Every structure is written in C-alpha cells, then in structure tokens.
Amino acid sequence: MDIKSLNEKQKDAVLNVGGPMLVFAGAGSGKTRVLTYKIAYLIEEIGMLPSNILAVTFTNKAAQEMKTRVHDLVDVDIHGITIGTFHSIGAMILRKEVWNLGWDSNFTIYDSSDSKALVKTIIKDLNLDLKMYDPKSTMIKISIAKNSMQTPEKLMSDSKNINEETIAQIYLEYNKQLKSNNSLDFDDLLVKPIEIFNSFPEILKKYQDKFRYILVDEYQDTNKPQFEFIKLLSKLNQDVFAVGDDDQSIYGWRGADISNILNFQNTYEKSKILKLEQNYRSTQNILNAAWAVVSRNKNRADKKLWTDNDSGDKIKLISAYNERDEALRIIKDISNIKDTKRESYNKFLILYRTNAQSRAIEDALIKNGILYNVVGGVKFYDRKEVKDVLAYLRLIINPNDRISFDRIINFPARGIGKTTIDKIHNLVDSDNIIDGLMKIDDLNIGKKQTHSIKLFCKMIKIYSERFDKELASIVIKDFLDEINLKEFYKNQNTGEAEDRWSNIEECISGIVEYENSSNNPSLSGYLEEVSLFTDIDSLNDTHDKITMMTIHSSKGLEFDYVYIAGLEKGLFPIERLFEDENIEEERRLFYVALTRSQKRVVLSYAKSRRRFGGEPIPASRSRFINEIPDELLDNPVYESFNRSGSNYNDKLESDCDLRKGQVVIHKIFGKGRIERIDGVGVNSKITILFFNNTRKKLIYKYANLEVVK
DNA sequence: CTAAGTCACCTTTTT
C-alpha cells in the first residue's frame, strides 16, 4: 500500500492506532479512502489478523466495495474479515447465539410490512378498534420503543393513560408472537444481540476477543442500540475508529442520535479527534453554497470544508409551471449538457425529497425515450407476487412463521377462506403450524378444506426435506410447477399478470445469482440477504442511464451533475403536521444533496403541484433557495416564465410520436397494436387492439404508452 | 369460497 497518496490529516487518521478515535470526515474528504487504508494498514503493518477486524458500513453495497478495495490494497487473504451493516452483523451474531434467548437459528426476519401484518392480527385478537389503534402507527410506536430500548413492561409502568397502556399491551403480545413465530423484526437485529451480551457475559467476551479492532462508518447516523452495540464490543480493547460527519446526520426520525458523534469524547475517554476538511469532490461554488446553508445550523461541530478545485459553474435555478413542466425542463437541461459537453447519462443524478415525486419525472423520461434507473420507491422484493413466493420459502424453512402461512395458505386459491383460517388459528396450539395441522385429524371444517390443508402440509414437508439436500434454485422451479403458479398467471391473460410472472422469474434468477456468488449458499442465507437488501445495493451507474433517488438514498454517492427537484415550501423542507419541524435536519439533507455534485448543481421548483393525483395546488419556492447567496446563483431572480417550456411540440417530444401500426405497451392492458389515431398532440385519441383481443380508445396524455422498438 | 368491483387513504425519509 502506498501511504504517500494520502494528505497529512488522512495519514494521521490511518497511522494512529491504539485507543478510540473519531474522525470528522466532511463530504468528499476521502473518508472511504481513509477507512480502507486504515484496515490495510492494520493488517499489513500492525500485523492484525483480518478475523479480528470488524467494520460497520451503512449499506451492503458500501460493505462490498470496502472489501474489494481492501483486498486490492493488501497481499494477505482477507477472507476472515467482518464487514457489513449493523443489521447484517446483528443477524450473523443471532444465527449463532439467539438459541440462548429461545429462538431457533432458522428464524425469519420480518420486514416492516410483515411486522405491520402481525400487529394487525394482534389488535384484532385483542378485540380492539382498528380505527383507534391503526396497525401502521402502532407499529411505528413499537419500533420507537424498541429503538430507545424500552421493554413492554417499562412502557406499561410508564403509561399515563389507558391508550398508552393498550399500546404497551400490544407491544408485549407482539414480542410474544414474534417468538412463537420464531421471527425477529428489523429492530430486534440490533436489540437482541445487546440483550444476549448483557445476559451472557461469556458470549460478550467471546466477541470482544474476536473483534479486537472496530471501525464504524457514518457514525453520525447511529441510534441508541447501535451506539450501545459498539460500546459493549469495544469495552475491553477500547479500539474504536469512528468516522462520520454531523452535518450529514439525516436519520434522526429513525432514532439516530447526533449527540453520539458530538459527545464521542464523553463516551470514550482519552479519545483522539481529527478533522478532514479538504474536499476533493466539488467545485468552489458548490462548496460555498453548501457552507452558506449548513452553517446556519446551531447544533454542529465547528469545522469548514475547503478545496483546491476551480470555482466552476454557478448554481442554476429552474422555475417551472407544474411538476410535468419541471420534469421537462430538467430533461432539457440534461440533454443540453449532454450535447454540449459530450457527457453520458450516467453522469446525471436527479434527487427529490419524497419518492412520489419520481413519477412525473419518470413519465417525461419515458416519453422522451431516455433510459433511467430509479432507486427506492416500490422495491422489487416488496412486490406482492415476489413476497408470495418468498413466503412459501420462508414457511418451508421456518414452519412457525404464521404471517407467511396466512399469506399463502390460500394462494393460489385452494378453497381455504377466512372462516377456515380463523378455525385453524384457534385449533392449532403448537408453534409449528405445519406439524400442528398434521396431527389434528378433525379440524371441524369441511371435507374439501381438510383434504386441501393436508395436501398443503404434506407438500411443505416434502419440499422442506428437498431444500435441505438440494440446490434451492432447482427445487424452487419444481415447487412452482407443483403449485401451478405459471398457469395461474398465464390464465389471467392480462399484461399485469404477465409482468407478475416475469417478476417471479427474475426472483428465481436472483436465487441462481446468489448461489453463484456465495461460497456457502443456503436457502436461509438467501432469504436473509433478501430481507436486508436495499435498492441502493444494486445501483449500477456504469450503464448509460440517468439515476434518480431520494436525497436520503444518495448519502455517500457522487455524480458530476446533480438536479434537486421540488424545492418548494412544504415539500422541502417538508412540512410536519403533528411533530415539531426539525429544520436543522432538513437543512442537513439539503447539504447532503448539494455536496453530491462534482461539477454543477441545478435547483428546481414548480409553481403548482398535484398531490395524490388530485387537483393542482399552488406552490411557492423553498426558503432553502434563499439560503444560498445570490452571487452563487446563475440566475438569482429566476428565469422569466414563459410557457414554451410546457408545450409539447419541441424536438424532445417529437421523437416519440405514435404512428399507426406501432406496437405499444400499456401498464394494465399489456401489449397492443395502434389501429388509428384521432386528433393531434397530447389530447389525441388512440385506438389500440390489445393482444388479448380487447379494443380500447385511449387518450394519449393519460394512457402512458410505451413504444416497443 | 371466489372474483370483480368500490372505497379510503396515502406520501417524508429506510434497515
């Protein structure tokens, strides 16, 4: 490894070993380089075993990248090193140790929709009003309690009224059922390891001895259990290397506590503090703008980024008529830069505050035939059809999992309705629902239903044995054949069903991919990977596509050209209805957005915006625009408004005009051929004969047709 | 019990 390529501060951070250390690493200051060099240094120069190193990152993708980069830096085999997210490391520890708390190691990880489903059944079982205790907000309350490490008992004794008491009661029951389902939720992955460490000192000691040196990335976004986890593990050796930037703390709403980083020295006595303040990423103008914004915050550590880079382009402001116009103007600007500077689409990033904003932009990109990549939003593994298949796999691995059982006992339909399912739940008292059902001869339900249930259970049993012995990707195909899933979708004969089946096929290729990339593949390993997978993990910015995502997802990334859309009052900074508005966190979010850019930032806002597909609501520009000094803006007063931007007759639009005879895809009706077009422009009526032999007359601007080339 | 249709709610941000 070549230490000479680091600047003085970075060298300090890398070479200083022994005792706790906190590095304030500003945006673009070479934080990842420091972390990878530090690990390389520990291994190559200090002689530490890779297996004694623990590195925590914020995403799986970051973990993977870090592994590869360390691998490239050292000559030693780094196979034994542990790099992962808090959640994946928690899951890893729990697979080994959670039997101490009464779970089986094949536990299922519930995502938020599973947790919500479980909360809902509990509210129903307790005969509570679903309006009063709505599953979603109850689940959020439980999650907040877990993340502040409050037990149901504590919540119960602290409760001031019957309402709070009931929440505590639901929480208690929720935990009980998680256990009998042999399942853990996301929060448990952080909290349960701590519970084990506190109850079994010898287990804690084992991990303290294993993880001699601990590195934590994005320390500003740690919450209470994460803070506690690191503190416990490092207690013996006091070798913690934390890297973060309080200005980029944007997960307060999820329990992240900025004081973890601001009070590092109180937690770890005799710790060293270092600041990386040279920015290698952005232009002077971008940094100045970012500074003007973030320096308004009161609750922050004292530091200031500087750069040797050129001043660069000024920040451009786009003022649009509405959200569709905003999208068009952004696309125009991108095409303009692409043509004049000969850039490819993968240099461009479009950011927004809420996922819902992506739709208008996506529509415009599709109409103009520009390829794009959207991160987040409706996630692949959250799609109904994919979740159904995963529920089968989860039940096969873990027959205690009633949430998955409920999901698929009657999918595809096998004559088991609500009444039957209720009876099953009342009759089967063993945690293992499959074994329980096999034992009972008379379920007090119809002959047909009994027969159907027995068949179902036998099938699950048979496949559970097969999955033990054979490769998952092979067994799953047989399994899907057996339940006739392909026919189920094919018989519906709609484009939508066809999409659903192709998603399932994609899911199967995901299993194959997993088996090829993992050195010890198993079905449960696959399921764990899938539960902890986030969209950002699969981001591929080498394709020639524009990338779009929320600002939250963009943390840690960099792009040449960054567009921040929807800078409007109420949208960004977002208006909170019931909570105090956390303007400082919103401002940090804006800071994160600005500092993603290497060359040029464009801010945009619309004068009216539709929400929930309803009527357009007038909007005004965000206060954040005013927080950037005029001299850093290209067009401070905002460009004079003319309607040409919102007309659809410019070059961009004409590229995708429809013609008779073309084959198009409609999201619901599927593929079809255009028979005739009446009228011109966005209001024209298009007659299409769809391939399922239905004929529809659609209006161009609403139909959202995609042309098949 | 099933399938198709209607309705309400939704939108902060995510592991």
Added chain:
DNA sequence: GGTGACTTAG
C-alpha cells in the same frame, strides 16, 4: 395515481 381493504354477486 396506485394499493390494499372491504363489499357484493355468483
């Protein structure tokens, strides 16, 4: 504009 929960006719 899209999803999931609930309703109603077979």
